Every structure is written in C-alpha cells, then in structure tokens.
Amino acid sequence: MSVFLLARWSTKGRLEAAVAAALLVLACSRQETRSAVDDAGDPLPPAEMRTRIVSLSPATTELLFALGAGDRLVGRTRWDAWPDAARTVPDLGNGIRPSVEVVMAARPDLVVLYATGDNRDAARAFRAAGIAVISLRIDRIEHFERATRLLGDVVGEPVRAVVVADSVRATLERVRRATDSLPHPTVFLHAWESPLLAIGGGSYLSQLVEIAGARNVFADFPGPSPQVSFEEVLRRNPEYILAGPATLRTIRETPRWQRLPAVRNGRILVMDTSLVGRPGVRLGEAAVSLARLLHPGVLP
Amino acid sequence: MSGRLAFLLVATGFAVVAGVAIGPVWVAPADVWRALAGDGDPVVRAIVLDVRAPRVALALLVGASLGISGAVLQGALRNALAEPYLLGVSGGAAAGAVLAVAVGVSAPSVISVAAFAGALLAVALVMGVARAAGWRADPRVLLMAGVVVGAFANAAIMVLLAGAPAETTRGALWWMMGSLGAAQWRDAARLALVLAVTGPALLHWARDLDALALGHDAAAALGVRPEQASRRLFLTASLLAAGTVAAAGLVGFVGLVVPHIARGLVGARHRAVLSVAAIAGGGLVVAADLAARTVRAPAELPLGAVTAIVGVPFFLSLLRRIR
Amino acid sequence: MIVFERVSVRYPGAAVDAVSHVSLDVLPGRLTAVVGPNGSGKSTLVRALLGRVPLASGRILVDGDSSVDLPPRELARRVAVAVQREEPAFPITGRAYVSLGRAPHVGAWGTDPREDEWVDRAAALAAVTELLTRRTDELSGGEWQRLRLARAIAQDCPTLVLDEPTTFLDVAHEMAAFELLSSLSRRGAAVLAVSHQLNLVSRFADQVVLLSRGAVAAAGSPADVMDARILEPVYDWPLVVSHDPAIGAPTLVPLRRTMPHDD
Numbered sequence: 001m002s003v004f005l006l007a008r009w010s011t012k013g014r015l016e017a018a019v020a021a022a023l024l025v026l027a028c029s030r031q032e033t034r035s036a037v038d039d040a041g042d043p044l045p046p047a048e049m050r051t052r053i054v055s056l057s058p059a060t061t062e063l064l065f066a067l068g069a070g071d072r073l074v075g076r077t078r079w080d081a082w083p084d085a086a087r088t089v090p091d092l093g094n095g096i097r098p099s100v101e102v103v104m105a106a107r108p109d110l111v112v113l114y115a116t117g118d119n120r121d122a123a124r125a126f127r128a129a130g131i132a133v134i135s136l137r138i139d140r141i142e143h144f145e146r147a148t149r150l151l152g153d154v155v156g157e158p159v160r161a162v163v164v165a166d167s168v169r170a171t172l173e174r175v176r177r178a179t180d181s182l183p184h185p186t187v188f189l190h191a192w193e194s195p196l197l198a199i200g201g202g203s204y205l206s207q208l209v210e211i212a213g214a215r216n217v218f219a220d221f222p223g224p225s226p227q228v229s230f231e232e233v234l235r236r237n238p239e240y241i242l243a244g245p246a247t248l249r250t251i252r253e254t255p256r257w258q259r260l261p262a263v264r265n266g267r268i269l270v271m272d273t274s275l276v277g278r279p280g281v282r283l284g285e286a287a288v289s290l291a292r293l294l295h296p297g298v299l300p
Numbered sequence: 301m302s303g304r305l306a307f308l309l310v311a312t313g314f315a316v317v318a319g320v321a322i323g324p325v326w327v328a329p330a331d332v333w334r335a336l337a338g339d340g341d342p343v344v345r346a347i348v349l350d351v352r353a354p355r356v357a358l359a360l361l362v363g364a365s366l367g368i369s370g371a372v373l374q375g376a377l378r379n380a381l382a383e384p385y386l387l388g389v390s391g392g393a394a395a396g397a398v399l400a401v402a403v404g405v406s407a408p409s410v411i412s413v414a415a416f417a418g419a420l421l422a423v424a425l426v427m428g429v430a431r432a433a434g435w436r437a438d439p440r441v442l443l444m445a446g447v448v449v450g451a452f453a454n455a456a457i458m459v460l461l462a463g464a465p466a467e468t469t470r471g472a473l474w475w476m477m478g479s480l481g482a483a484q485w486r487d488a489a490r491l492a493l494v495l496a497v498t499g500p501a502l503l504h505w506a507r508d509l510d511a512l513a514l515g516h517d518a519a520a521a522l523g524v525r526p527e528q529a530s531r532r533l534f535l536t537a538s539l540l541a542a543g544t545v546a547a548a549g550l551v552g553f554v555g556l557v558v559p560h561i562a563r564g565l566v567g568a569r570h571r572a573v574l575s576v577a578a579i580a581g582g583g584l585v586v587a588a589d590l591a592a593r594t595v596r597a598p599a600e601l602p603l604g605a606v607t608a609i610v611g612v613p614f615f616l617s618l619l620r621r622i623r
Numbered sequence: 624m625i626v627f628e629r630v631s632v633r634y635p636g637a638a639v640d641a642v643s644h645v646s647l648d649v650l651p652g653r654l655t656a657v658v659g660p661n662g663s664g665k666s667t668l669v670r671a672l673l674g675r676v677p678l679a680s681g682r683i684l685v686d687g688d689s690s691v692d693l694p695p696r697e698l699a700r701r702v703a704v705a706v707q708r709e710e711p712a713f714p715i716t717g718r719a720y721v722s723l724g725r726a727p728h729v730g731a732w733g734t735d736p737r738e739d740e741w742v743d744r745a746a747a748l749a750a751v752t753e754l755l756t757r758r759t760d761e762l763s764g765g766e767w768q769r770l771r772l773a774r775a776i777a778q779d780c781p782t783l784v785l786d787e788p789t790t791f792l793d794v795a796h797e798m799a800a801f802e803l804l805s806s807l808s809r810r811g812a813a814v815l816a817v818s819h820q821l822n823l824v825s826r827f828a829d830q831v832v833l834l835s836r837g838a839v840a841a842a843g844s845p846a847d848v849m850d851a852r853i854l855e856p857v858y859d860w861p862l863v864v865s866h867d868p869a870i871g872a873p874t875l876v877p878l879r880r881t882m883p884h885d886d
Contacts, residue, residue, distance in 0.1 A: 040406075092598060093597075093598030093599055094598070094599055096470075097474070097481065097600065098598070099324050099593070099597065099598035099599070099600065100351050100481075101323050101324050101325050101347050101351045101352070101593075101598075102324045102325055102597070102598040104325075104343055104346055104347055104351065105325040105343065105347065107343050116406075116467055117401065117405075117406030117467065117468075117471050118467070118470065118471050118474065120406050120407060120408055121408050121481060121482035124408070124482075124484070125350070125351065125482070125484070128350060128484070129346040129350055129351075130346075223465070225465070225466070227463065374712075374713075375712065375713075378712035379712070380712075380713070504732070507726055510723055510726070511723065511726065513711055513712045513713060513715075514709050514710070514711055514712075514723075515706075515708060515709050515710055516675070517670065517673065517675055517706040517707075517708065517709070518706050518708075518709040520673040520674060520675055520695065520704075520706075521673060521699065521703075521704035521705070521706055522699055522723060522724075522726050522727060523695045523696035523697075523698065523699030523700070523726065523727040524695060525674075525695050563713055567715060567716060567719055568711070568713040568714065568715040568719065569715070569719055
C-alpha cells in the first residue's frame, strides 16, 4: 500500500505521502496488535505457564481442555460438565458471584471469570489478593476466536490456541460451503417464554444458524437475546421454529403459539442444547448438528 | 439486668470471632490466630484478613448503624414499627442502584454512590412532600410522604427492569437483597466515617428523644423544640441508613427488631438504648452474614433474606409480649 | 413568675381568636387558677406559654423576659409545665420518667449526681414513691397523673403550671393534689393550675380567672368569681352557689334541667 502511494506522487509530495503511509501502516498494525485488555476492560495478566488454573465458566473450561491445559485445572463451576475429564476437577460452586474464599483456598495462579457486572467484586477481590484474573465473555463466534487466543497466551499455550481456533473455523467453513447453495428457510429461535425473548443478531447462535443454511428472522435485532412481541413473531412468520427440549414443551402447552403456521404445521426443530447451548470449542459440531436439522442429508 | 447486657457483649464478641474463624473454607483456629498476627500461609492470611475480616468489620458497622438509626426513628416517630428505611431511603437507594445498573454501570463503587445519592434525594423529597402537606406536628404526614415516595421509587424500578436484559435484572435483584460479599476495607472505612459523624450527634440528641417520646407538647415542656428536633433526628438517622445501604444494599428487619431488644435490656432512656442497639445490631448482622455465607456454601444467601428469616419469628414473639 | 399581657392567640384557619386579649399574673406565693367551660381557651394559654402556638398579639413575660425570646431549655428551667396530654411512646420506669424532669438542668452529656435525691424528694411530695419501680404502661390513669406531678416537682422551678392536674383522680387524691399545690405556693412557688373543677379551685386558689370564649369573664378571689350571676351565663347551665360553713369556701351546685317525672 505504502509503495503504491509513493509511486504515484511527485518528489515534492513524497514527504507527505511518506507520512500518510506511515500513519496508515500504524493504523493497520494497530488492528493486528493484540489488545491489552480483557472483556471486562481490565489489563491482561502476563503470558506465563500457569499451573493452577480455576475456570469459572463452562465455555472456558472446555476451552482449557482443548488447549491441553485440562490437567492444570484446580477448580471449575458446578455447571462445567464437558468433557468428561472435567468432572474430576474440583467443583467450586457458581461461576457468577463465586465464593472468593473457596476459590482462594484452591490456591490458583489464574482465575478465569465470566465477564459480567456481577463478577466485578470477585475480580477485584482476587486481584487484591495477588491472583491473576482474566475475564472473558463469548457472545459471538469472533469472540470465541479472540478468547481462544487470549486464553492460550495467558496460560502459555499460544500455538495450541491457533490450532484450536483454526480447526473450529475450518469446520464452520465446511458447513457454510455445504449449505451455501441451498434455499435458506426463515427460522425463529425461541430463547425464553416470559418475557418473550428471541435469539438476536448479537448471538453466536444466530451466526451458527446462518452458517447452517437458514435465516434468523430477528437477525436485525443487535442484542444476543432481545425481547420481542408476539405480534412481531406472527408478522415475520418464520418457516421453522428452533427450540430446545424444554422450550418445545412450553410452546406445545401455550395456546397462543397455535396461531403460528410453523407450529400448526409441526415445523418445530429441536436443538441439542448441550451442543449449541454455549459458544465453546464445539462450535463446529454445533453448526453441523444445526445443518443436519435444517437440511437433512447434506452433511453425513 | 446488667447480666443480660454482659451476655449481649459476650455474644457479640463471640459472633465477631466466629465470623473471622469460620467460613466456607475450613481454617484451623491456630492458623486463624497466626493469620491475624500477620504470619503463616499467605493464602490463609488472605482469606482471613482480606476476605473475612473486612466482612466482619463492615457487618459490625452496618448492624450498629441500622440499630441506632432504627432506635432514633422509633423514638422520634413514637412508633414501635418504624425502621431506618422508612423515610424514602430504601426506595431511593434501590432506584439509584437499579438506574446505575440499567445504564450499564458495573463498577461497584459507582453503584454504591448512585444508591447513596438516590437515598438522599428520596429523603429530601419526603421532607419536601411532608412540608407541603403542612407537617407541623404530625408524624403520620411524614409516614405517608414516605409511603408515597417509596411507591414512586418502586414504580421507577419496575419500569427500569421491565425492558432490561436478564443480567441487569439479576444484578439489581441481588443488590436489593443485601449482601456483604463484596466487602473491602475501603467500604468499611467509608461507613465508619459516616457513623463517626452521625453517631455522636445522635447520642448528643438522645435527651431530646426521651422528651419527644412523651409527645410534642410534653417535649416542649421539657425544653425541646419538637419540630426542629424531630427534623434533625430524621435527617441524621436517614443519612446513617443511607450509608448502610450504599455499603451493603437493603438489609431489612435489623433496624426494626434491634431497638426492641435494646429497650428490653436497658429500658427506654435513649442514651442507653442507642448504645445497646449499636452493639446488638452489630452482633446480629455479623451472625447473619456468617450464616449467609456458610449455610449453603460455597453459594451465598442474600443477607437481607437471612435477616428476614431470623427477624420474622423474633418479631412475632415480640408482638406477643407487647400484647 | 409569669405575666400574660393582653395575649391573643388564633389557630391557623380559625375564624375567631382562641384566646382574646387575656391578661393575668401568676405571682410567687400564690395559687392562681384558670377556669372556664370546654373550649374557653384554658389549655391554649398553656400551649402559648410553651411556644406551641404563635401569639397573635400581646406577650408572655417569664421572670421578666418575653417567652419568645427565651430558648426552650431556659424556659424549662424557669417554668415546670405539666401538659394536659402526655403518653410515653415506650414504657419507662417511674424513676426514669420522673428523672426526665431534671433534663433541662443538665447538659446533653452531663449527669446530675444528685438526680436520685431529686427524684426521691419529688416522689415523696407527690406520694408516688411506690410507683417509681413500676412501669408507665402498668399504671392506672390516676397513678400516671400523680407521677406526672412528681416529674414537674422534680424539675424544681420557681413557677409551676399544671393543665388539668386532677383528671382521673379520686376524691382523696384530688384533695391531696391541691393540698400539695397549695403548700408549694405557700413555700414561695408561683403556681398556675388550669382546671375545670370549680369546687376544688374555690377551696384552694388564692386567685381565680374565669375564661369564656377566649376572653376573661371575671377575675379575683374565689368569692368574687364564684357567683351564680357570673357563672350561669358563662356555663349556660342553671347553677346555685351555696356557702357551707363546714367547707369555708363557696360551693357550686349545678341544678337539673330535666326531672325524672318529666319523661
């Protein structure tokens, strides 16, 4: 880019061009520079080989196992159930508002927190005790790549991180290519009944659904789980409803859903929530499972 | 009689010791002792000195403040059911905190300041409403103003939470249930400052409370200006209550029940009542916080829930004795 | 000593004065009584003294100083007032209640080392010593009334003002209360008793002031005021004033308007 600019300008303008080019390079490289803060806006801990890691969210626990750091885990939340090896890691309670005392008793050198307002106090307390903290939050697929990289750096597995990220990306690409040419039905992803919440464009699930060859009717809503009105759902008239097993029951038992043609025609697809429920290392598998639901036979 | 008082002091002291020695993680007494002396395993030291000790300190301060504030309001309003949050403090603080959370603030200290500011604003509103309604001598007008402002604050909270994402609602709800989980020495220092300013003032005015407890005319006969004295008592007690809310969220029942305990122990002279209420309140909240963090360890119960669970049967037994 | 100089009081929003240009002296060594029908302004005078209602005109001089210029504590050191209605919000022991009378003399942080002495002396004078250990919520109406008198005495002021001191008291205690007030006045105190008990007042008071609709209808010795021609129009009831030599003071006897055989 800078060479091109230099060639175009006359000798007199070369200084200006050089300055412009330098600024441009700086701007580009800034985008490529690793950001220095985590998802809570706090500075990142230094990259080291961490030997005692407490992971307080299911997504990061499975990520750490994928990074090969599973044997260095000394604590997880009670909800972390995958992979099976995770069950042997000590259960330290909740990932939101964790017990600072209990986590500290595990003597970690790194605590991985779910980045949310409720965890600010815990983050502060751990840092005050001299324990490294990284707060991560994965709402979209690109956050997953970023989290994988950051986590890989911080626990001393940068190479494995690239491998994991690349592998997931490759699977997603494969699914996208397989469904690209197929007709994309419209779907409504039912997240919660009261208040009525849909999966919006800000969620990885919406991205997965697009990759799997469908169109999320509420993709134009920027948040991950926006509140929508039932009339809006009727108006957008999705061809399919995507729901988990529990939500399926709710839809069947709540009379108003019968007004939706998709429900009347039995076009409700049940997702495997253990797979699609969180944006972790199994994003690729999740995309595959959704694609098989939406386009049976496409991906054997 | 002083035997019961001695028992109260011992019980409070015991609660403090237990609060530092007991927690979801087992720490041997000898290790607790070593940690307090500044020695021993740094992790144990951190648990005892950075996690438990500030909680116990803050619990003592919150309990003492609520006890004093409740006793002052009950005396000044001549009402056994008065409590520290009566004059708009709880509604205003909750509205301030929820507003902060709803606009995306996550820094706990900012939420704390928002709660404090909300409380003060609500108290000012209550006094203003009462004055506009012609409050010359009637505490009932003040109480009704408190109810009105509280209802308005609740409406504001509901509107804010109705459109908010799940996380905001969860955070707001947690705050409103009261908790000492985030206690740091800084928070304790701040509340200690508020108590250091308001406590001695209220003790100084304890004589006025004794006179006010007889009725406004009788108080005047004893040399008190009833309206002025009441007003400064309400404001100071509400300021103290606002300080506790900023530090720990809404902790109910303590300010209601502790003054009755104090009066049962030392009679109705307010200098004694305020002092004993401080001790009893401190001990009660330390014990409640200990229960909140150990009963369902490692999860934590909200402090306000524990004080309510303990407070309700206690209050019922009090009612029976009053009958 | 209290001097009411043409005092007028009007309650906010009222059409007429509650007290209208009332002048009266409460001098040391005398028992002054203010009497009159309900609503004649008797209690309003006491409340005006305490500053509970503003003066529309006139002044109240307490030991020479205007009452509005005196800080409330100073006023409470000069005048001990037992108001008409008083009810502790929370039960208190008799001793603790009577000792509240010492409050105006002691600072916020001070304690009176002779407090117990004062309390015991006042309780003995008011004959309530056995009530000191009881709680105020356990007392009968009469016992509470007498305890309140003890508190006013404990306040040890040169002037004593009592608003209806004999409510709830039986004959014996009524007489005892007025005998006590009389003896206090003879010992030099300036005593003002607001009362509707005309017969007791006529027997014990040195000076009687009769109020009617906020104004002074008559003032003077009991013999001057206890006259049927003066009292009947004020009370709007048929009255007879008899002079029984055994009593030594005029006695008011109200007559019946309806007789049993009239129904």
